[in-house]
Amino acid sequence: MWSDKTGDSEIIGVSFRGTSPFNAKDWSSDVDLSWYELPGIGKVHAGFLKALGLQKEQGWPKDIQQDKQKPYAYYVIRQKLKERLENNPDAKFLVTGHSLGAALSIVFPAILAHHNETELLSKLEGVYTFGQPRVGDHKFGEFMKDVLVTHGLRYHRFVYCNDLVPRVPFDDSDVYFKHFGDCHYYNSFYEGQVLPEEPNKNYFSMFALIPMFINAVWELLRSFIMYYHNGPEYYETYTCRGCRLIGLLIAGLPAHGPTDYVNLTRLGSPELFMTSFVN
Numbered sequence: 001m002w003s004d005k006t007g008d009s010e011i012i013g014v015s016f017r018g019t020s021p022f023n024a025k026d027w028s029s030d031v032d033l034s035w036y037e038l039p040g041i042g043k044v045h046a047g048f049l050k051a052l053g054l055q056k057e058q059g060w061p062k063d064i065q066q067d068k069q070k071p072y073a074y075y076v077i078r079q080k081l082k083e084r085l086e087n088n089p090d091a092k093f094l095v096t097g098h099s100l101g102a103a104l105s106i107v108f109p110a111i112l113a114h115h116n117e118t119e120l121l122s123k124l125e126g127v128y129t130f131g132q133p134r135v136g137d138h139k140f141g142e143f144m145k146d147v148l149v150t151h152g153l154r155y156h157r158f159v160y161c162n163d164l165v166p167r168v169p170f171d172d173s174d175v176y177f178k179h180f181g182d183c184h185y186y187n188s189f190y191e192g193q194v195l196p197e198e199p200n201k202n203y204f205s206m207f208a209l210i211p212m213f214i215n216a217v218w219e220l221l222r223s224f225i226m227y228y229h230n231g232p233e234y235y236e237t238y239t240c241r242g243c244r245l246i247g248l249l250i251a252g253l254p255a256h257g258p259t260d261y262v263n264l265t266r267l268g269s270p271e272l273f274m275t276s277f278v279n
Contacts, residue, residue, distance in 0.1 A: 001080060010091035011125065012084055014077060014108070018099030018131070018258070035137075041114060042139030045169070045177065048103045052111070062115045073104070074111055078120070085123055092125040098258055099165055102132030106144070106155070110136075113147045121147070126154030130261040133165050134177035141180030148181070158184045159198045160260045161219075162212050162252035167203040184272065188215050188222070192269040203252065212251035219254065220244045230267065 002013045036046040036054065046054070053072030054060060066075060085091055097105035105127055112120055136144075148155050157179065159166045169177045179197060186192045200208045223241050226234040236244075240259055247254040 001077070003084070005088075005091075008088070008090045010088050012081065012091055012093035014081070014093060014095045014105075016073075016095075016097035016101030016104040016108075018097065018101045038110075038114060038140075041110060041136075041143045042141075043137040044107065044110070044140055045103065045133075045135050048100070048107055048135055051100065052104050052107055060111060060114060074108065077108070078112070078117070081120060081123075085120070092123050094125045094128065096128040096130070097132075098130040098261060099133075099256065102129035102157075103135045105129050106132065107135055109147065109153070110140070110144060113143075118151075121151045121153070124151065124153055126156070128154075128156050128158070130158045130258075131160065131163050131165050131256050132157055134169055134171060134179055136177065138178050141178050144180055155181045156184055157181060158186070158261065158264065160186050160264055161188045161255050162200075162203075162215060163255040163260075164203055164250075164252040165256045166198055167201055167252075170202045172202065186264040186268050188219055190264045190267040190269070192264070192272040194272065209251075213248065216244070216247035216251040216254070219247060234263070 002015070004011050004013075034046040035043040036049050037043045038060065049060075051073070053074035055064065055072075058064070064072070064075060066072065081093060085093070095105045095108055097103075106129060109121065109124060109127060112124075144155075147153070157166075166179075166183075171178055179201075183195045183198050184192060185195050185198050220241065223236040223244055226236065236259065240257070243254045243257060
């Protein structure tokens with residue numbers, strides 16, 4: 001959590017981190033594709049719910065007795081937000097995250113709505129996700145659309161190029177996971193457009209293999225020239241370039257890294273990106 005304050009105006013940021021490469025619990029959350037049905041809300045990815053604070057035997061009670069040795073993210077963050085907002089009634093907060101953190105970012109306000117935390121939701125300025133996987137079914141999407149409209153919330157889902165993660169779990173029929181809301185899609189030149197869904201939404205397509213491979217070659221070459229074209233702050237390490245080599249085998253995997261998502265906020269179409277924050 002962070003805060004930016006100017007006079008009485010204050011914006012509080014809640015940022016959920018993505019999957020740590022060497023954290024087994026994070027990976028178990030990602031690959032747990034089981035459902036958990038929230039009454040009146042819909043079916044949600046159980047791994048994401050568990051990561052946020054789902055109770056094994058109680059589901060989602062509004063309040064729990066916190067274990068000091070193992071506090072649950074949802075309850076801790078909710079309490080801290082209430083304390084900060086009590087100190088400054090004029091403050092607002094936003095929620096953001098990348099990858100696993102992006103999934104938690106959109107589930108968090110869903111659980112606030114589930115608990116009728118209307119006062120907190122009235123202070124939520126918006127949700128901004130980067131590389132977000134699908135988190136729930138069609139019913140969950142309709143529930144969240146209603147929450148967004150009711151509370152006047154912004155929801156902007158940013159997707160970079162061939163990133164694999166926003167295209168999973170797969171959306172093959174009405175019973176599978178679904179995205180909702182517009183997609184702010186950026187290609188490998190960081191040119192953006194607003195689309196109903198990212199192109200090649202389920203990733204695996206024979207027609208997309210060759211274009212994705214060519215794009216992976218371009219991204220690798222780009223990693224060597226951005227330093228000269230855009231400045232030293234865009235220098236990519238050998239580790240990052242090594243990850244881009246993997247893209248020659250699994251196109252779209254390196255595109256999920258934070259590097260390109262940071263770059264699209266700095267080099268992307270400014271009118272499209274700024275529209276996300278002023279509309």
